Amino acid sequence: MTLTENGTSDYVIVRSANAVASEKRAAEELQSYILQISGVNLPIVSDNSDTTKKEIVVGKTNRPCDTLIDRTALGDDGFRIVVNDKTLLIAGGQERGTLYGVYSFLEEYLGCRWFTSTVEYVPQIKTIVIPKDTDNSQTPAFMLRDTSWYCSFDSTWREKQKINFKMLNWNNISSDYTKFVTFAGPVGHTLNYFVPKEEYYETHPEYFMIDVNGERRNAQPCLSNPDVLKLVKQGVKRLIEENPDATLFSVGQNDGGDWEQYCHCPACAAITKEEGSFSGNVIRFVNEVAEYAKTIRKDVKIHTFAYQYTQIPPKITHPVDNVLVQLCAINCNHADIYENTDKAFCDDLKGWSAICKNLFIWDYTTNFNHYLTPVPDFGLHQKNMQLFRDNNAVSMFMQGNSQSINGEFGELRAYIFAKLMWNPDCDLEKVTDEFMLGYYGAGYKNIKKYMNILESRKSDLFKIATAPENIINLSLPDLILCDNLWDAAEKAAADDAQLARIKRSRLQLQYYKSVAQKAEFTVINPLREKSAETLYHSIVDSGITWIQERKQLTKNPDFSKKASTWSE
Ligand SMILES: [Zn+2]
Structure with a gap:
């Protein structure tokens, strides 16, 4: 089908009279880029107008071709690009799918590239021809996708790269067109937020851990103490009430590189022994918080970590349905793919995959002591991400240098991670070459x-x-x-x-x-x-x-x- 011919066209872009913000944006972006590419300004009309022969239908409309879109199967982010006689239909999930579909159409069929928020490639094509048999449905490999490279903190670029998640909610990225999924309240190492040592260590030392030598320390709370559980439940309840639209909340062990930095009191030690890992203590604790949170609002999910000394999954207790476990590859050797360098980590991944419905991954993609030094890890990411996908991970977070612009390959990383998180089987060499040339x-x-x-x-x-x-x-x-x-x-x-x-x-x-x-x-x-x-x-x-x-x-x-x- 010919959309434009020598700088002219009979096509119109059709969107619903009731289009949501992301669908309106999708129609406008399509119009804007087709103008830049071909010089033709296609009119945008609402679906209140009579059907004409040559339509580019964007998003959910009253047009009969909308029956081709299975929104349940496509989810929030998936889309279908399909030619139906003289109609081109680009539509998908109303949250983000249609907009993602338009950007993918511009990339895959017209050749646009958005390398960074300021470096893009827009081809010049006077006659735009789309194959008659076009039928392209896509859904992401991972439901939630994020990278924290500084250059990625641009909402429009994120939408173009189909990054839909903000693992770290302290950055202020937001969009008028789509919603970035994120947490309410503190994220990550949050136990000290719920049970502050500054507030309780002196008055209630029993809230805190006993270390491996029998000394009480304030690095972590004791997860067997019922008052600690009460405090965390109260804190989560408060956050849920303060954030009526939020569904994700985080209850994670405090940070600290010490592998022995968890509670060894008799009650905790008994659970650790039974479960074969301190993760058993964490999951039992977080399960209770999550079950309670569900009674406040049933869509609430509680995030926690499998990190350092909780990397090994528990033998007995499984996370309940509304617990999200984020496995962190913090100790992996980056000299090769994790399957070759870290069998223990891969075994833990498989273990968590078997017991956890909502497995998140946190991977590390810079040198945190030397942001500027070269990290020769470009051979790892595709295979690792395929491994995570094959083990049913639902979310990827590729942590980078989020603090300032980068003196290594930050922009390349952000770009290829976005592509891999959407489709770990993409042609990475082609993606990399295109980026580097552009x-x-x-x-x-x-x-x-x-x-x-x-x-x-x-x-x-x-x-x-x-x-x-x-x-x-x-x-x-x-x-x-x-x-x-x-x-x-x-x-x-x-x-x-x-x-x-x-x-x-x-x-x-x-x-x-x-x-x-x-x-x-x-x-x-x-x-x-x-x-x-x-x-x-x-x-x-x-x-x-x-x-x-x-x-x-x-x-x-x-x-x-x-x-x-x-x-x-
Ligand atoms: Zn304890």
């Missing part, structure tokens, strides 16, 4: 070669906060080659904006050299402080303000020291 320009193959060098020089074991020199071992000849590749990429830049993007991503190599004290940053180079000063100003000029989790770039750097010390 974002870095004609010299992108040099950057790919650089990435291949990193891949070939990575160690067998690195995690989410490993020192840069222990992740990759680049020799002086490697470093010279890497710099040559970045030089070539810069030389091919089409404009200043593209050059600035290349230079910002290149900071990772300089940062690595500084921290590993190699090449111009070697301690015997009398000019190394000059190199350090140049690097510092490049970081500042590129807009980077955070260089590790919770540590900002300092205004008073010591250039005799490694770049990793320039924080405060």
Whole structure:
């Protein structure tokens, strides 16, 4: 079917007179991009108008073709793009599906790409022809999808990339057109919110844990104490009442890297022994909270963690239906896919999958002690995500550097994660190449070669906060080659904006050299402080303000020291 021919068209875009915000937006975005692509401004008409022969029907309407849309099967986010005689129908779930369908149509059939919120590709096509046999239904592999890379904090870009979730609700992203699913109240490590040690440790030390040596500590509450359960129930009740539209609430163990940091009192220890893991204590506790929450409002769901010492699933107790368990890959070795590097984690994943209907995943995609250092993990994500999908995970959260713009490959990561979370079987190499060409320009193959060098020089074991020199071992000849590749990429830049993007991503190599004290940053180079000063100003000029989790770039750097010390 021919939608536009040499800059003219008889088609109209039809939407319902009662279209919801996301459907109105879908019709307008379709109109806007078809205008940019072909120069034709298709009118948008309501379905109150008489049916004409040539219609692009967007969303739920009174047109007979609406019977082709099975909204129950498509859910909130799914859609169908189908040609029916001379009608093109793009419709799906009213929450987001129709809008996602329009963006997917523009991507897959017309060739638009939205690499970042500011870098897009819109082709020029005077005659738009769509195959007559087009019939494309899509639903996401994971019901909830989020990444926290800083560059992803743009509601329009998120809608274009079908990111529908905000795992961390402190960011202020919101849209006039679609709803991002999120939690009400605090998220994640929330037990201290419900049972604050600041308020109770002195007056009620019995609310708190006994450590492995028999000492009372305030790091976690004791989950066998009935008053602790009461406090958490009260807190959840208050949050439910304060947030009448919210369904997701979070009751999670406090943070702390210590594997023994959970309650070993006789009552807790007996449960841990029975269940084979402290996760048994957590699930018994959270089950009680969730059952209670359901009596307040039956659509409420309670989120908790399988994290650190609760990673191993319980032997006896299963999470009740309205408990969401988020398994965190925090201790995984990122040198290879998790099936190869961390059999214990994969066994735990399978264990949780067998007992939990609502399995969420939290994965880690930056180095949290060195936001700027290269992380050669691009070979992992597709296989890992397929593994999560195959084990029935319903939600993916790909945590990145959320604190400022990034000096590594943050934009590439956010883009490929969005594509993988929608469809883990997508053609990742094609997706990656398209991004790199669109974002870095004609010299992108040099950057790919650089990435291949990193891949070939990575160690067998690195995690989410490993020192840069222990992740990759680049020799002086490697470093010279890497710099040559970045030089070539810069030389091919089409404009200043593209050059600035290349230079910002290149900071990772300089940062690595500084921290590993190699090449111009070697301690015997009398000019190394000059190199350090140049690097510092490049970081500042590129807009980077955070260089590790919770540590900002300092205004008073010591250039005799490694770049990793320039924080405060
Ligand atoms: Zn206890």
